[in-house]
Amino acid sequence: xxxxxxMSQASTQWKPKPAITVGLDIGDRWSHYCVLNQEGDVVExxxxxxxxxxxxxxxxxxxxxxxxxxxxxxSPWISRLLQQLGHQVIVGNARKLEAISxxxxxxxxxxxxxxxxxxxxxxxxxxxxxxxxxxxxxDLNLIRTRDVLVRAxxxxxNAVRGLxxxxxxxxxxxxxxxxxxxxxxxxxxxxxxxxxPLLDQIESLSKQIGALDKAIEKxxxxxPEIGILRTAPGVGPIVAAAYVLTLDGADAVSSSxxxxxxxxxxxxxxxxxxxxxxxxxxxxxxxxxxxxxxxSAHYVLGRFGPDSALRRWGLRLAATGxxxxxxxxxVAVARKLAVILNCMWRTGNRYQxxxxxxxxxxxxx
Numbered sequence: 001x002x003x004x005x006x007m008s009q010a011s012t013q014w015k016p017k018p019a020i021t022v023g024l025d026i027g028d029r030w031s032h033y034c035v036l037n038q039e040g041d042v043v044e045x046x047x048x049x050x051x052x053x054x055x056x057x058x059x060x061x062x063x064x065x066x067x068x069x070x071x072x073x074x075s076p077w078i079s080r081l082l083q084q085l086g087h088q089v090i091v092g093n094a095r096k097l098e099a100i101s102x103x104x105x106x107x108x109x110x111x112x113x114x115x116x117x118x119x120x121x122x123x124x125x126x127x128x129x130x131x132x133x134x135x136x137x138x139d140l141n142l143i144r145t146r147d148v149l150v151r152a153x154x155x156x157x158n159a160v161r162g163l164x165x166x167x168x169x170x171x172x173x174x175x176x177x178x179x180x181x182x183x184x185x186x187x188x189x190x191x192x193x194x195x196x197p198l199l200d201q202i203e204s205l206s207k208q209i210g211a212l213d214k215a216i217e218k219x220x221x222x223x224p225e226i227g228i229l230r231t232a233p234g235v236g237p238i239v240a241a242a243y244v245l246t247l248d249g250a251d252a253v254s255s256s257x258x259x260x261x262x263x264x265x266x267x268x269x270x271x272x273x274x275x276x277x278x279x280x281x282x283x284x285x286x287x288x289x290x291x292x293x294x295x296s297a298h299y300v301l302g303r304f305g306p307d308s309a310l311r312r313w314g315l316r317l318a319a320t321g322x323x324x325x326x327x328x329x330x331v332a333v334a335r336k337l338a339v340i341l342n343c344m345w346r347t348g349n350r351y352q353x354x355x356x357x358x359x360x361x362x363x364x365x
Contacts, residue, residue, distance in 0.1 A: 017120070018064050018066045020038075020062075021066045021116050023068050024067055024112060025111040028073075029049065031054075033058070034116045035065075038356035042113065042122060046114065047108075050074055050078075051167070052081060054262070054363065055081060057202040059082060062085075064086050066087070066120070067087050068089075068119035068123070069089070069090075070115070071321070072095075076137060080134065089128070090123050090127030091129050092129075093128070095129035097126065100114050108178075139213055139219055140242070142216055143216060146209060146212040152205060157202060164187060164188075165189055169186065173185055175208070180200075180203045182365060193361070213237075213238075216241055220240075223244050229345065231264065232337065232340060233299065233351070234300050243289060243292075243341055245287050260336075260338055266333055290334070293337055296337055300337065308354065313333075313336070314329045329339070
């Protein structure tokens with residue numbers, strides 16, 4: 001009876017169905033739209049500029065529509081704008097809309113009509129996602145900006161090391177944040193002029209990254225759950241903040257166990273009849289957060305990882321044989337760590353290295 005109740009709630013999530021359903025295929029400059037009436041007939045189609053002014057001209061003053069779109073670069077601000085105008089917005093997961101991506105007659109007009117028809121018949125066919133709030137998006141942008149700067153600094157450091165090797169010099173190993181002051185005196189005189197601009201940029205990037213680190217550290221004042229998640233091994237301020245801001249709520253998944261699949265850390269499935277081949281992970285979730293969790297797994301299984309049930313479990317998997325087993329263990333630990341973090345977030349409990357087993361209840365005769 002409970003399962004039927006949950007299914008009933010899911011089926012009524014998008015009711016009542018509005019009289020008008022709009023499919024909006026968003027482009028960088030122009031967006032195509034298709035309007036269906038309640039009988040499923042196309043009553044209007046066309047294109048509008050992908051700007052706030054263009055969208056307002058199309059949707060302001062209209063009765064509440066059901067508007068369907070695919071997730072993308074513009075979908076966060078467009079979905080927020082249309083919701084402010086009183087419309088029911090459904091943002092579909094573009095990775096799961098094969099009816100659109102693999103359509104043999106794919107074009108913007110056809111895509112807009114397909115979005116409208118899927119939303120009119122059953123919004124769950126769009127595999128809807130929920131965009132985070134503007135405030136959380138801005139906080140998450142701090143982490144994404146830091147990632148871009150770190151990758152740029154790494155590229156410059158590798159370039160300087162390559163220049164040194166071409167001159168027969170090997171620069172000393174050191175932390176990337178302190179690379180420039182260590183590298184300057186070690187470079188030969190013949191490379192000083194060529195390497196100086198690169199070293200100046202590395203120093204500037206290190207200062208900017210340090211400033212962002214301080215700003216990210218302060219996010220725990222606005223999101224107390226970040227402090228709870230940081231008690232887990234390998235989970236620092238960046239990993240914890242990225243986890244909280246990317247999921248945008250512990251209830252982003254139906255249960256803690258589902259967060260592995262949500263982040264693309266579960267093996268892809270293609271079971272049919274007696275055939276159930278083993279595949280690699282789906283990689284359908286957030287790429288950056290998945291990379292951070294794998295980095296945390298490296299720490300958990302590394303030489304400095306503290307003893308815990310998670311570490312012992314991962315080491316047993318890695319010991320089953322071969323380099324491939326170690327890679328699988330890293331992904332498995334990252335997936336389990338994602339589940340543990342979601343449980344901690346839901347319950348508000350700190351990390352327990354060796355959690356107590358749940359007591360079992362026995363029926364009394």
